[in-house]
Amino acid sequence: MASGGARRPARDPGRAAGPVRPGPAPGGRVWYAAYASNMCLDRFTCYLAGGRPPGAARTYPGCRDARPPERAVPLLLPGQLYFALESAVWTGGSGFYDPLDPGEMPARAYLLSAGQFADVAAQEMARPPGADLDLAGVLADGRARLGPGRYETLLRAGWLDGLPVLTLTAPWRRAEAEPTRPAAGYLRQLARGLREGHGWSPRRIAGYLAGRPGAAGAWRPADVEALLGPDPRPAPGAPADGPVVPVRPARKIPGRVP
Incomplete structure (x- = not known):
């Protein structure tokens, strides 16, 4: 059991979801x-619903299907979070995921329809939502490069309850940024998300x-802690998070796509 109860995706996709078959996500989710x-x-x-987060410099159009996530689950993914480039939304460094770095990274998985995920991915890539994604490549290979941009590399981090765990990151390694x-x-x-x-x-x-x-070296832990404020309670209205259990990768995520 992982610390705090976070889950890890299934190491062997066959145990969780049967053989890996290129094609649409199982059940459309x-x-x-x-x-x-x-x-x-x-x-x-x-x-999902459109809007502008407090403190952000961008308004999001939202998804065709604006319903909230069906579920939310805390996860631990293999690899590491790092900050690089400059965020057009927040200024300062953007967060990226290197799945080949040592360690584990906390994440939060939302259960969405395939169409919702496509629209979320489009907004992450600064594209207009409205077109479905072909997930055959990422389901079969674990990685699909949708473009050269910072969030245009799609990863299959594993399988959870028989469904693929997908995320977006940059095509480069942390050491290259x-x-x-x-x-x-x-x-x-x-x-706030970690809390x-x-x-x-x-x-x-x-x-x-x-x-x-x-x-590291730019922020002291005490200064980061001060950003949270005194209230340790989670925000109300979040979808029920399940127990945090490790989520192992379906298999080793391949290196950079040429």
Whole structure:
């Protein structure tokens, strides 16, 4: 059992969902694994229903299907969160996921329809929502490069309850990117998401975020902890989070797609 009860995706996809077959997601539903500001439900709701998160510089159009997630589950994914480039939404460094780095990364998985995931992915890639995604490549290979941009590489991190766990990141490795200090408003959203989704204490959240590449040496844990404020309670109205159990990768995620 992982610390705090977070789950890890199934290591062997055959045990969780039968043989891996290229094609649409089973049952038309997928898990979207958020690992940065979208761990905070209020912020993620702007991707679904449209809106502008407090402190952000961008208004999101929302999804064709604006319903809230069916479920939300805390996860631990293999790899590491790091901050690089500059966020057009928050300024400061953006959060990215390197699945080949050592360690484990806390995330929050939302159960969505395949259409909702396609619209969320489009907004992450700064594209207009409205077109479905062909998931055959990522389901078969574990990785699909949809473009050269910062969130245009689609990963299958594993399988959970027989459904694929999908997320988005950059095509490069952490070591290839220049680390960048994240903005206070961005870290506040990540901190809230970790509190909501994983139930971590402010001290644990601060230690984790202040130690990520890009934040390390630029943020002190005490300063990150101050961003959360005094109220340790999770925000009301979040979908029920299940027990946090490890989510193992279906298999080793391949390296960069040429």
